[in-house]
Amino acid sequence: QQPVQSPQAVILREGEDAVINCSSSKALYSVHWYRQKHGEAPVFLMILLKGGEQKGHEKISASFNEKKQQSSLYLTASQLSYSGTYFCGTGAYRVQTGANNLFFGTGTRLTVIP
Amino acid sequence: DVKVTQSSRYLVKRTGEKVFLECVQDMDHENMFWYRQDPGLGLRLIYFSYDVKMKEKGDIPEGYSVSREKKERFSLILESASTNQTSMYLCASKRQGGDTQYFGPGTRLTVL
Numbered sequence: 001q002q003p004v005q006s007p008q009a010v011i012l013r014e015g016e017d018a019v020i021n022c023s024s025s026k027a028l029y030s031v032h033w034y035r036q037k038h039g040e041a042p043v044f045l046m047i048l049l050k051g052g053e054q055k056g057h058e059k060i061s062a063s064f065n066e067k068k069q070q071s072s073l074y075l076t077a078s079q080l081s082y083s084g085t086y087f088c089g090t091g092a093y094r095v096q097t098g099a100n101n102l103f104f105g106t107g108t109r110l111t112v113i114p
Numbered sequence: 115d116v117k118v119t120q121s122s123r124y125l126v127k128r129t130g131e132k133v134f135l136e137c138v139q140d141m142d143h144e145n146m147f148w149y150r151q152d153p154g155l156g157l158r159l160i161y162f163s164y165d166v167k168m169k170e171k172g173d174i175p176e177g178y179s180v181s182r183e184k185k186e187r188f189s190l191i192l193e194s195a196s197t198n199q200t201s202m203y204l205c206a207s208k209r210q211g212g213d214t215q216y217f218g219p220g221t222r223l224t225v226l
Contacts, residue, residue, distance in 0.1 A: 044213075099164035
């Protein structure tokens, strides 16, 4: 159930743009994006709940294509502080217990250099 | 601010030892999670607990068990540690129905 992310790693110069993709073999109901800086805990960036929804967070935005079962994270005019590993998470709801959890992707390591 | 703490940042154990990893959160969250993080494999869910004494298996529960006797504390137990359990272990919590998971700093476990 783990979504697949691409690319696995990317190196950017400051000011360049990047796109990180997250694909699932199962239907998506929600997509969550997290960033983990080196040596730190993952931190929530944003959630997309509806197909076709787009969200923005500073110069980081995301889209959700329910039909294609995928989401993309867009980083524009990258800054050094954007370096880290980005994870997408797909929501899963367990009917019997009412509990919900995430299945996180394989991660994309982003390095921004001066 | 939500705070999730884990008992150790680094832990070294021998094969066959019983290992306890502790996680404590201070925000009265109902849901707590244990993940392991390995290069190229991302974050994989081991177990989660949606309430006290309640648990659900994640993707990779084999070789692990969990305990949640109090709401704020969630323990991951390796009954007999093996070298393939060498990994970074991350704990997270969230409120029931909430979207955001709050992660602890992680425990890097090495099994020799």
